[in-house]
Amino acid sequence: MENLFTWSQLGTTASVLIGILGLGLGLWKQRSADLRGLHKKIEAVKDTLTAALNDFKVEVAREHPTAKALAASEERLASAINKLTERIDRWLERHP
Numbered sequence: 001m002e003n004l005f006t007w008s009q010l011g012t013t014a015s016v017l018i019g020i021l022g023l024g025l026g027l028w029k030q031r032s033a034d035l036r037g038l039h040k041k042i043e044a045v046k047d048t049l050t051a052a053l054n055d056f057k058v059e060v061a062r063e064h065p066t067a068k069a070l071a072a073s074e075e076r077l078a079s080a081i082n083k084l085t086e087r088i089d090r091w092l093e094r095h096p
Helices: 007-063 067-094
Strands: none
């Protein structure tokens, strides 16, 4: 039976194959390291946004008007609009 490949051809093929696999492994490790760094940055931004949102929730809870205060504001606003309407009506009566 005749040899299909010589030992030097098999050695060269194995070396090339190991080189390609080593390159692939190196690129995969580099990509994984890049993705880990990106994941850390995303987590840092998420933590910052979560803290800001929590602070905002506390501020809203502290400064949110009660129903009674909102009704009082609505009454004052309606009263001011009514007075303004009366003043405009009087002005229109004097200046036809």
